[in-house]
Amino acid sequence: xxxxxxxxxxxxxxxxxxxxxxxxxxxxxxxSIGIGAFTPVFASRPVAAPNAKKGAEGNNYTLxxxxxxxxxxxxxxxxDYVNLLRDNFTKNGFNRFITDGVTIEDVxxxxxxxxxxxxxxxxxxxxxxxxxVPAARAxxxxxxxxxxxxxxxxxxxxxxxxxxSPSSLRVSTISDEVRIADGGIxxxxxVAPDAQIAIILAGHAGNSGFWLNEFNGKWSTSTYYRDVPAxxxxxxxxITLSSRLDTISWTPSLPLELYPDLPDYKxxxxxxxxxxxxxxxxxxAFKASAPGNHEVAEIGVDYISxxxxxxxGVTDMLNLGFNVSPYPYGRDTDTRVETMDAxxxxxxxxxxIVQAIEKGPGMANSVIFIAGTPGPSGSKREDxxxxxxAGQFSPKRAMSLLNIYLIAIHGNGEYVSGYYDGYFFxxxxxxxxxxxxERTIRRESAEFLTRMSGVTAAYTIDDILERRAGEDAHALxxxxxxxxxxxxxxxxxxxxxxxxxxxESVAETQLPVIRNVATTSPVYILAPTVAPAKIESPVDxxxxxxxxxxxxxxxxxxxxxxxxxxxxxxx
Numbered sequence: 371x372x373x374x375x376x377x378x379x380x381x382x383x384x385x386x387x388x389x390x391x392x393x394x395x396x397x398x399x400x401x402s403i404g405i406g407a408f409t410p411v412f413a414s415r416p417v418a419a420p421n422a423k424k425g426a427e428g429n430n431y432t433l434x435x436x437x438x439x440x441x442x443x444x445x446x447x448x449x450d451y452v453n454l455l456r457d458n459f460t461k462n463g464f465n466r467f468i469t470d471g472v473t474i475e476d477v478x479x480x481x482x483x484x485x486x487x488x489x490x491x492x493x494x495x496x497x498x499x500x501x502x503v504p505a506a507r508a509x510x511x512x513x514x515x516x517x518x519x520x521x522x523x524x525x526x527x528x529x530x531x532x533x534x535s536p537s538s539l540r541v542s543t544i545s546d547e548v549r550i551a552d553g554g555i556x557x558x559x560x561v562a563p564d565a566q567i568a569i570i571l572a573g574h575a576g577n578s579g580f581w582l583n584e585f586n587g588k589w590s591t592s593t594y595y596r597d598v599p600a601x602x603x604x605x606x607x608x609i610t611l612s613s614r615l616d617t618i619s620w621t622p623s624l625p626l627e628l629y630p631d632l633p634d635y636k637x638x639x640x641x642x643x644x645x646x647x648x649x650x651x652x653x654x655a656f657k658a659s660a661p662g663n664h665e666v667a668e669i670g671v672d673y674i675s676x677x678x679x680x681x682x683g684v685t686d687m688l689n690l691g692f693n694v695s696p697y698p699y700g701r702d703t704d705t706r707v708e709t710m711d712a713x714x715x716x717x718x719x720x721x722x723i724v725q726a727i728e729k730g731p732g733m734a735n736s737v738i739f740i741a742g743t744p745g746p747s748g749s750k751r752e753d754x755x756x757x758x759x760a761g762q763f764s765p766k767r768a769m770s771l772l773n774i775y776l777i778a779i780h781g782n783g784e785y786v787s788g789y790y791d792g793y794f795f796x797x798x799x800x801x802x803x804x805x806x807x808e809r810t811i812r813r814e815s816a817e818f819l820t821r822m823s824g825v826t827a828a829y830t831i832d833d834i835l836e837r838r839a840g841e842d843a844h845a846l847x848x849x850x851x852x853x854x855x856x857x858x859x860x861x862x863x864x865x866x867x868x869x870x871x872x873x874e875s876v877a878e879t880q881l882p883v884i885r886n887v888a889t890t891s892p893v894y895i896l897a898p899t900v901a902p903a904k905i906e907s908p909v910d911x912x913x914x915x916x917x918x919x920x921x922x923x924x925x926x927x928x929x930x931x932x933x934x935x936x937x938x939x940x941x
Contacts (some may be wrong), residue, residue, distance in 0.1 A: 436736055436897070438687070439548065440738045441687070441741065442738065443489055443562070444692045445485040447694055447891060448890060448892075451710070455714060464717050464894070466724065466896065474909050477742065477890075477911045478908040479744060480849050483743075485693075485743040485745070488891075489570050492914050493544050494929055495930025500540070502851060502853070503539055504851040511788065520536065520566045520570075522537050527592055532565055534566065534592045535569070536574050539573075548922070551922075555684045556682075558575065558686070561589075561669050563693060565590070571691060582653065582665070587610065588612075600676055601673055611656075615645045620642070620661050624711070629710050641707055663716050667690070696708070733896075737896070741893045744891060762824075764870055766870045794819070796815065811857075816828040825861070827860070839859070893914055895918070901938040913934060915927050916932060
């Protein structure tokens with residue numbers, strides 16, 4: 371069976387277009403491993419049809435699958451803010467998604483995750499214990515320092531000294547499946563302010579992933595990706611950000627009285643944020659601002675037109691990253707006006723992206739989704755005049771005291787090797803040399819740390835993996851990557867500052883203050899085949915990837931274990 375089928379396929383290669391030829395190669399490969407009944411979903415796709423739907427500019431084609439899928443990922447996006455500001459939004463931004471699409475008001479990520487880990491969960495349909503991305507940074511027990519989770523020193527950066535690749539992302543993503551479905555003919559590009567989010571959005575099989583270098587203002591990438599679109603080249607060599615940033619300022623886009631729910635004192639003094647050349651951190655501040663979002667959106671619009679995304683007879687994908695988290699580089703601890711203005715400006719940016727799609731492949735041939743990811747959970751310390759209980763937890767002091775405690779019990783040695791992001795790391799080599807039991811040392815450490823000022827609770831990694839820790843033990847276990855976790859995790863009191871932080875961005879703004887924030891991260895899906903709907907109950911974040919791929923009629927990422935949501939078909 372294999373020989374005859376292979377001969378038929380190979381003899382017809384020269385008479386078929388490249389898409390069909392690639393499909394044939396895939397069939398041969400699958401037959402050779404025993405999957406003889408497999409039929410590629412793209413093999414029978416028509417590039418054009420006589421009765422095709424037309425886009426806004428008269429594009430005369432329709433596909434059995436969408437021509438273009440656009441993912442818009444927004445760090446800090448909160449459904450409450452979106453609903454509050456609807457009267458200030460345009461008709462083609464958030465309002466269009468809410469009116470014509472599916473609204474999922476509360477996507478549940480389980481325990482607290484940062485935007486990098488949450489983006490990985492959305493794109494893979496898998497939790498950090500499976501996909502390998504528990505946070506933006508991890509701790510190296512050998513060098514006793516933290517490093518980016520996607521660090522890959524085997525690669526070289528373009529327009530940057532940073533060396534990244536998606537190799538540490540252990541499973542496939544939506545982007546990968548889009549590329550695979552069309553045998554690599556479809557294009558997948560991503561742009562985001564943050565390097566690691568851009569890489570996760572591009573995936574393993576993407577054509578390009580670009581981010582904004584916070585030291586030189588260039589749009590940077592990794593040699594892992596091969597494409598450099600013209601839209602990027604002209605911004606790196608022509609209209610560079612460094613030559614324009616002095617002229618960019620962020621001020622309110624509306625009169626202050628039009629921002630809802632503002633107290634009177636906030637309506638007196640409008641904010642103004644500049645990015646002068648004398649500020650060494652101006653690119654970092656720009657990345658966190660509304661003008662930074664606009665820069666990403668402009669590149670996205672440029673990509674759609676210049677790369678003819680959605681107009682090439684296959685499914686293309688464009689993923690864009692944005693940020694509406696509270697702006698950390700201002701002087702005022704109350705950034706409500708900046709946050710609302712960031713939403714209003716982002717709404718206009720989304721409307722511009724929608725308009726570009728209408729001029730290109732047309733909305734009838736496109737799927738767009740907006741996904742919110744958690745913003746930073748910390749905040750600035752409240753003014754002392756409010757008398758809010760507070761304190762300062764010093765990890766260095768805690769490490770020293772814990773080591774003294776363990777020496778008193780077990781004899782001399784360096785038992786504690788480090789602390790990072792809520793985890794204490796024990797010196798396992800020392801413990802082994804002293805002939806001690808690791809589980810016992812972890813338990814003793816947790817019991818000691820629990821009694822320290824500012825510590826609400828302490829759990830060993832054994833408690834976490836055996837689902838005995840925290841208010842949602844199952845979610846905590848899912849969101850823990852054993853390869854990156856420490857030995858004992860602590861929970862610090864809300865309102866307390868974490869001292870001794872090694873984070874550069876924190877050092878330049880403020881010490882992180884613990885704050886428990888109950889936010890609702892929404893997802894909006896706008897697809898021509900899906901009827902408008904609203905889901906108010908919490909939805910597991912792991913179902914988003916299989917839900918999107920089901921709408922695209924391609925297979926789910928390989929680690930997506932939950933079934934997709936099912937929606938009513940549009941009439």
